[in-house]
Amino acid sequence: MTYHITKSVGKQDFSLLKQKVIAALQEEGFGVLTEIDIQSTMKKKLDKDYKPFLILGACNPVFADQVLSIDPNMSALLPCNVSIRELDSGEIEISAIDPIAAMSSLGNPAIEPLATAVRKKLENVVEKI
Structure with missing residues (x-):
């Protein structure tokens, strides 16, 4: 299982x-x-050169509230990270955390069901780009 939803744009x-x-x-x-x-x-x-590279910490408050109501320690996995980075080829890659991979293994x-719903929303984001 991969831990991210990724697309080169x-x-x-x-x-x-x-x-x-x-x-x-x-x-x-x-x-x-x-x-x-x-x-x-x-x-x-570090005085190290990187190509453009951002990490956006995204939060859907409705889902965050539902997850935290079930297990407040899930806060360690929030927010959902979405990265935008330039590859060596000059192309740009969008990558979002896969909440199923991050949360479902915790038992x-x-x-x-919440991780599945959030994954679908993040898939939609990546596909729209």
Whole structure:
């Protein structure tokens, strides 16, 4: 089982693509709580060069509430990360966490339908791009 939902979207303007991803997340009920600029952080902390690379911490509050109501320790797996990164080829890859892979192995059957529903929403996001 893979742990991510991934799609290469060819060569595009990175900033515009980021806005498309955020809009697609919003259409599926997610907000972006955090944004980690890997390129900038690695340059600053390690003086290492990276191509453009962002991690968006996305949260769908309805599903987050349901999951946390079942098991508050699931907070360690939230938010759902969606990454946007430029590959060596110049193409851009979108990748989202697979909530089924992340949560279903924890042995709580009540979480599984929620993980499945969130996975479908994240698949929709990736497919829209």
